[in-house]
Amino acid sequence: MVNRTSLIVTQLNDSHAYFELHQEMFWQGGQAVYRPAGGYARMATIIKQLRAANQERVLFCDCGDTLHGTHRALKTQGQALIPILSSLGLDAMTAHWEFAYGPATFKQRAAELNYPMLAVNVYDQATKAHLFPPYSVKEIGGMRIGLIGIASNIVDKTMPPSYSEGLEFTPGREELPPIIDMLRTQEQVDLIVLISHLGFPQDMKLLSEVQGIDICLSGHTHNRLYKPARQGKTLVI
Template sequence: MTAHWEFGYGPENFLEITEELNYPMLAINIYDEKSDELLFDPYLVKEYGNLKVGVIGIAATIIDKVMPDWFSEGIYLTLGNEELPTYIEELKEKDVDVIVVLSHLGFPQEIKLAEEVDGIDVLLSGHIHNRVHKPAVVNDTIIIQSGCHGSFVGRLDLEVENKKVVDFKHQLLTVEENIKEDEEVKSEVEKVMAPHREKLSEILGYTEIPLHRNLVLESTMDYYGIAVFGITTAVAGGTIRDVLINKDLPDIKFS
């Protein structure tokens, strides 16, 4: 996994959280301000049968540029384009068969990255929530993006011969209500959520008008701040996006 909104916890808190994860955070472009050392591992190598896959992470470069200051206390970010060729070469020296870049730059930026940097087999694109039904192929790099909010699952099947992707098949699968829940996963989620149900169900207020959340820049929460607290300027990404409500519904209780 690579990062963006996770830094809303603040870098120090976020680092503590990552120690509890059973999967790595990857980023070639997040540095400690004092030491200039990488905050996370730049890549990992996974083996699937006889196939070795190298995965490189590139975090959202806007974290220290347009996000609130606390997102980037003690850290700084680069674009990652200068570091990437070095790590691709490192992975080739480790004899990997396929190189995957996990990126949170945004689709246009990732197109440009693929044009400029050789050796990327697959680029898993993020940040702007595109539903890419047909992968873009740029400089022999297959680029996919699979929507947002768990609404889609992207599946990419690769045929690899002699460390080269010779064919691929892509599907953008819609996550629908008729898909049967995994009981084991459902049980684990409930264990995690159970201690917090009561607090999260506490009603703080009501609204009798639609709360529309499909905004490109400012969120419903931003406008709430303007109306209630007299804030004169709403800054994109300054408060909370994408989490208040998923549909336009009148007469809503919020907690």
């Protein structure tokens, strides 16, 4: 008999430090319509309800563009969001605009969160060490889940030099296979989730080249997917 368990996978991405419920544009029947979206209090309520209804079997990850974007966030260099984000019950995060505060401040903000910042493709130029851990392992409802973060790889190419000073960014293509293998063979995970801020087209290309990822949480390009896309055996949300 095959033992089965359920897991609710939820994703936050590209919230750009909008603290409160606000109007956003959606396409409906070929027309633009506006309706309320976002709001961290609302998100917290939804996640709490999901966890209560599903025996806490909920994975909640953030694909980035979270600590930067509104006046309050910029004025405090992202610090105003830390207690709010830490109260949401997030499991892991990766990044893009978070680098706008400079690597040192970003590292400080990440250390203040109560969940890991992950980036398999960002290195310190001097030491060649990862700026953040490339992966983490989370156990939910008896299921071991390998979480891999891949940050935006355009920070050093399209953004001001101060954002990436002393850092190197890679596409992540070469780093992923050995980490996937290690998570399967050594960590004995049941599921591998990629938390990405590359963008939907870039994620689809990467997933056509890298095998072994079960779910990709895709951020950056603001695509609204109402049901998962698929690339090979990988579900893309």
